[in-house]
Each structure stands twice: as structure tokens, then as C-alpha cells.
Amino acid sequence: MSGSGFEPALDLLPVDIQGYRAGNTGIEYVHQFDSGKPGPNVLINALTHGNEVCGAHALATLFENDIRPHHGSLTLSFANVDAYHSFDIGNPGASRFVDEDFNRLWSDEILDGQRQSSELTRARQIRGIIAEADYLLDLHSMHLPCPALMLSGTAAKGRRLAFAMGVPEFVVADPGHSAGPRMRDYGPFAQSQAEPTALLIECGQHWAADTGAVAIHAVFHFLEALGLIDRDTAAPFMATNPPPQRMIEVVGPITIQTEAFRFTEDYTGLEVIPKTGTIIGHDGAQPVVTPHDDCVLIMPTHRPRPGQTAVRLGKFID
Ligand SMILES: [Zn+2]
Structure with a gap:
């Protein structure tokens, strides 16, 4: 399997x-400041994923500096704490979840259903x-080393907020996964005409210091x-001279069909494949080809499984 050597x-x-x-708030590990x-x-x-520790560092920084909103309210949530507390330095990836992916459960149909799991209980x-x-803002990180990516969704509201933030450099307009709805797709977040707006940021490699x-x-x-906070409060914690942001539009996710999916190279993400029809992998006997010129590979998986997203393909919109 490509990428497994990392x-x-x-x-x-x-x-x-x-x-x-x-x-x-009456809910463990959830604080609200009004x-x-x-x-x-x-x-x-x-x-959301227990092994993606950068988010815990960011929330701890907000707590340690007594960051409070000037208006409205600020809620800080540690989601899959049971998975996080299972972290084992000898097998750090195992703390991603206890029973199942917490970020594929976010529809009323699933949450109101009869099925039980550690993640469903917490959700x-x-x-x-x-x-x-x-x-x-849902804080994540990636297994493979790749620059940070903001997943803004396809609606204009997500793009606007991502660009208002000014970081990170790469903003990805992504339609989500076929394997199940993410928290950032829950309810009105996924409706382009509704106002509630959700962003998901992949901050870098899970355990890299920069992340x-x-x-x-x-x-x-x-x-x-x-x-919610003024510039003077934020400034000491903001990025210095961040580069101009660039937008990547996702053309489509490649969903894995067989047990025998493999990439042709050890892609880690943000590679740009110049030519249409370049073979980037095989799903069983079927070649996986780039559908257009200058095709950007977004978050290739390191653990291909049928039904999961192998990689999203996109293009820079400049
Ligand atoms: Zn994640």
C-alpha cells in the first residue's frame, strides 16, 4: 500500500x-462563555478524532489566556474524549476513535437511530x-505530512468566512464524503441558503510540532x-505574514470500490498532476485517472478501505 512507509x-x-x-454546561468537557x-x-x-491532538492544544491556549467573547457566546468542546484518553504512544493512530468514526454520524437519522457505539453516545x-x-470551527489534523487545508464546503458562506480568517493558505471547497455526514455538514451547515456556517481545518500532520x-x-x-475578540487580544497568537490564500475547488471524491486499492506513488496531498488521464492509482484492475489537467490531489488516504474516500481531486481557482 502506498504511503504505508511514512x-x-x-x-x-x-x-x-x-x-x-x-x-x-452540564455536558462534560463542554464550556460556554456568554x-x-x-x-x-x-x-x-x-x-472529533481522538488522535488529532492539535485541537486540544488550541483550546487549552484559549482557556489559559481566559479568552472571552465581547458579544454573543463562545462554546469550547472537546468531542471524542474517550478516544483521546486511549492515546498510546506506541500506537498513536489507534486513538482516532473507540468504535467508529465520530465524523460520519452527523444526520438526525443516524443520531435518532437505535444503533449504539461509544461515538454515538458522545455525539x-x-x-x-x-x-x-x-x-x-472543527479542528483536525492529517496522517500524512501536508500543508494545512481549510475545508470550507461548497457554499459561498464557507468560502467567505475562510477568506475573512486569512489563514490557512489553502482553502478547499469540498462536498463531503459518501461514507457518512461530518459534523460540519450537520443540519443548516450544509444548506447553502441557511446562515449557520461551519469550517473544518486540517492543521497538518497529527503529531508535528507545527500543527x-x-x-x-x-x-x-x-x-x-x-x-468575538478584538485584534489586540488576538494579535499575539495570530500567524505572522501569512501568504495570500488560494482556493481549490473539489471536482469529485474518488470512493474506493475494492479491497485492492493502491496509489501509484506515495502521494501526501497537494500534488498537482499536469495531464488529463494520468494514472494515479488502481482500484482492483480499474485504473484511477485524473479527469482534467492540473489536477490537485487532496488528502490521499493511507488506509484504503472499500466505501471510504481514497482522495479528493480538485483544481486551483485563481
Ligand atoms: Zn480528523
């Missing part, structure tokens, strides 16, 4: 979040705060862009 360094490790367990003034409900969520606890949010810094930059740029 052995990440473990520079960014879990931070102790036990002090945030009680919360102040300014008492009108304004949006803003939610920053970490640990049912926090669904109310997700549903109440006017703005969501924690990217997550911290992202939360402060997000709160500043929404006017």
Missing part, C-alpha cells in the same frame, strides 16, 4: 485536559451544542474574523 515523528503529544472535564450581549453562538470543537450528548451554533501552532493561529483568526 513513519511520523511524535513531537506534538496530548495535553492534559482533565481540568476541563466538569465544564459549565458575553450577555447579542451576537452569534460561536463553537470551536476539538478532538448524542453534544448534538445540542452543535445544532445551536451559528459558526463552527499545534497552526491550530492556535486558526482559532484566534476565527474569533477575530467573527469579531
Whole structure:
């Protein structure tokens, strides 16, 4: 399997979040700070995937600096804490989830269903705060080393907010996964005419030192862009001289059909394939080809499984 040879360094490790367990909302590991003034409900969520520790670092930074909203409310949520607490430095990827992917459960049909899992239990606890949010930033990271990517969704509202933030450099308009709806696709977030707006940021490689810094930059740029905190408060934590942002439009996800999917090279993401029809992999006997010139590979998987997304293909819109 291509990509399996990548052995990440473990520079960014879990931070102790036990002090945030009680919360102040009646839900463990969920805090809400209300300014008492009108304004949006803003939610920053970490640990949708338990092994993606950068989000815990970013929320800890907000807590340690007593960041509070000037108007509206700010909710800080550590999502899959049971998975996070299973982190084992000898097998760090295993803490991604306990039973199933927390980020494929976000429809009322699934959440109201009869099925049980560790992740469904937690999702049912926090669904109310997700549903109440006017703005969501969901903090993630990637297995393979790749520059940070903001997944803005296909609606104009997501693109606008991503560009108002000014970071990261690469913004991806992505339609989601066929394997199940993500938190950022829940309810009105996925409806282009509805106002609630959700962004998902992939901050870099899970355990790379830089990834924690990217997550911290992202939360402060997000709160500043929404006017919840002022520039003076945010400035010490913001990126210095970030490069101009670039937009990548996703043409389509490649969904894996067989047990025998493999890429032709060890792609890690953001490779640009110049020619239409270039073979980038095989799904069983079927070649996987680029559908257009200058095709950008977005988040190739390192663990191909039938029904999962192998890679999203896109193009720069400049
Ligand atoms: Zn993730």
C-alpha cells in the first residue's frame, strides 16, 4: 500500500485536559462563555478524532489566556474524549476513535437511530451544542505530512468566512464524503441558503510540532474574523505574514470500490498532476485517472478501505 512507509515523528503529544472535564454546561468537557450581549453562538470543537491532538492544544491556549467573547457566546468542546484518553504512544493512530468514526454520524437519522457505539453516545450528548451554533470551527489534523487545508464546503458562506480568517493558505471547497455526514455538514451547515456556517481545518500532520501552532493561529483568526475578540487580544497568537490564500475547488471524491486499492506513488496531498488521464492509482484492475489537467490531489488516504474516500481531486481557482 502506498504511503504505508511514512513513519511520523511524535513531537506534538496530548495535553492534559482533565481540568476541563466538569465544564459549565452540564455536558462534560463542554464550556460556554456568554458575553450577555447579542451576537452569534460561536463553537470551536476539538478532538472529533481522538488522535488529532492539535485541537486540544488550541483550546487549552484559549482557556489559559481566559479568552472571552465581547458579544454573543463562545462554546469550547472537546468531542471524542474517550478516544483521546486511549492515546498510546506506541500506537498513536489507534486513538482516532473507540468504535467508529465520530465524523460520519452527523444526520438526525443516524443520531435518532437505535444503533449504539461509544461515538454515538458522545455525539448524542453534544448534538445540542452543535445544532445551536451559528459558526463552527472543527479542528483536525492529517496522517500524512501536508500543508494545512481549510475545508470550507461548497457554499459561498464557507468560502467567505475562510477568506475573512486569512489563514490557512489553502482553502478547499469540498462536498463531503459518501461514507457518512461530518459534523460540519450537520443540519443548516450544509444548506447553502441557511446562515449557520461551519469550517473544518486540517492543521497538518497529527503529531508535528507545527500543527499545534497552526491550530492556535486558526482559532484566534476565527474569533477575530467573527469579531468575538478584538485584534489586540488576538494579535499575539495570530500567524505572522501569512501568504495570500488560494482556493481549490473539489471536482469529485474518488470512493474506493475494492479491497485492492493502491496509489501509484506515495502521494501526501497537494500534488498537482499536469495531464488529463494520468494514472494515479488502481482500484482492483480499474485504473484511477485524473479527469482534467492540473489536477490537485487532496488528502490521499493511507488506509484504503472499500466505501471510504481514497482522495479528493480538485483544481486551483485563481
Ligand atoms: Zn480528523
